[in-house]
Amino acid sequence: MSLARRVRLKTYVMIVLMVLFGPSGDVLLGKGMKETGGVALTSVSSIFDGLKLGFHNDLVWMGMLSLIIFFICYLLVLSWADYSFVSPASASSYAVVTFLGWVVLGEPVPSVRWLGVVVICLGVFLVGRTPTRTTPETQ
Amino acid sequence: MRVWLLLGIVVLAGTAGEIAVTRAMKQIGEVREFHPRALLGVLGRAMRIGWMWLGLSLLAMAFFSLLALLSWENVSYVVPLTALSYVVGALRAKIVLGEKVDLVRWVGVLLVVVGVVLVAVG
Numbered sequence: 001m002s003l004a005r006r007v008r009l010k011t012y013v014m015i016v017l018m019v020l021f022g023p024s025g026d027v028l029l030g031k032g033m034k035e036t037g038g039v040a041l042t043s044v045s046s047i048f049d050g051l052k053l054g055f056h057n058d059l060v061w062m063g064m065l066s067l068i069i070f071f072i073c074y075l076l077v078l079s080w081a082d083y084s085f086v087s088p089a090s091a092s093s094y095a096v097v098t099f100l101g102w103v104v105l106g107e108p109v110p111s112v113r114w115l116g117v118v119v120i121c122l123g124v125f126l127v128g129r130t131p132t133r134t135t136p137e138t139q
Numbered sequence: 140m141r142v143w144l145l146l147g148i149v150v151l152a153g154t155a156g157e158i159a160v161t162r163a164m165k166q167i168g169e170v171r172e173f174h175p176r177a178l179l180g181v182l183g184r185a186m187r188i189g190w191m192w193l194g195l196s197l198l199a200m201a202f203f204s205l206l207a208l209l210s211w212e213n214v215s216y217v218v219p220l221t222a223l224s225y226v227v228g229a230l231r232a233k234i235v236l237g238e239k240v241d242l243v244r245w246v247g248v249l250l251v252v253v254g255v256v257l258v259a260v261g
Contacts, residue, residue, distance in 0.1 A: 007169075026214075033210045050210070051203065072178070075160065075185060080169035083161040084232035084240050084248070088225050091251045094258045109261075116257025123250030126243050134239035137168070 007080060011132045014077035015086065019093040021070040028063030035059065081132045088127045095120050142212065145204040146220050152204070153221075154228040156197030158235050163191035165236075215259050222255040 001009070036053040054060045077086050095117045101107040166188055170181050185191045208217050229248045232238040240248075 029206065030209050030214055033206055036210075047207070051206065054206065072182070075164055076170050076173075076178070076181070078161045078164040079167050079181070082232065082238045083157060083236060084229045084238045084244060087157070087228050087232075088244075088248045088251045091225065091255060094255055098258060111261075113258050113261030116254045116259075116261055118254075119250050119257060120254030123247045123252075123254055126247030126250065128247075130241060130244045130247070135165070135237055 008132055011077055011081045011086075014073045015089050015092070017073040018070050018077070018090050019096050021066045021073070022090065023093045023097045025063045025066035025070055028059045028066060030063075032057040032059030032061075032063055082134055085127060085130065085132050089124050091120055092124045095124075142208065145208050146217075148204040149201050149208065149221055150224050150227055152197045153201035154224050154231055156194045156199075156201060157228060158231050159190045159194030159197060161194075161232070161236060163188040163194060166190065218259040219256040222252045222259075225252050225255075 033054050036050070036057055074086070074090075098109055098113055098117050102109045163185055167181060167184055170178075172178075205217070205221070225248050229240050229245070233240045
């Protein structure tokens with residue numbers, strides 16, 4: 001396998017992992033923070049109280065673990081690939097989440113949403129046509 | 140008002156943090172070994188780079204702002220607005236990191252933004 005293909009392949013593997021763990025983390029965190037009942041912005045201490053409540057929620061912890069895995073993959077891929085390549089490419093997570101919700105959970109998906117999925121896929125496809133790295137190797 | 144303020148922090152501090160983290164990781168160079176010990180070594184080296192700490196601080200700021208936003212508003216309201224990060228991020232990658240964002244990549248980024256808004260609104 002050529003060097004460029006090997007780099008492209010490992011970029012895709014990392015993005016797939018990010019797409020799996022990133023949205024799971026977001027959903028778990030969102031659910032967990034809603035369960036705690038919202039953060040009041042009336043004073044600095046009330047902000048910290050609100051955030052502290054989040055740390056007593058299992059969903060928040062699971063979400064954070066998922067986001068840590070996501071973040072490690074993110075760091076690794078950024079060691080060789082462009083940020084302006086990785087960031088839009090990882091938006092395929094929206095398509096994956098919509099598709100999984102439809103297939104696994106049987107959620108109804110409105111047509112506007114399917115249109116969005118198609119547009120995202122098109123965008124990610126275009127970004128994927130560009131080189132994974134456009135800056136010189138520093139080491 | 141507070142929603143817009145926090146949204147500004149999510150987008151501006153979030154993209155600035157990611158750019159700083161990218162700069163730190165580029166300084167480390169391409170990771171080629173993926174067994175756990177090698178990865179721990181990479182993370183250890185990353186933690187000794189100033190850009191990483193700046194990036195993590197900015198990302199933490201953006202993350203907690205997002206947490207607060209999500210505790211008030213629905214994901215379907217917050218996500219389309221934060222989609223602006225893709226454009227701001229690409230612009231900063233071009234200016235700060237010197238990445239070549241050509242026309243194809245720009246069109247891709249814009250399609251992603253439109254798509255994310257449609258998915259979230261739909």
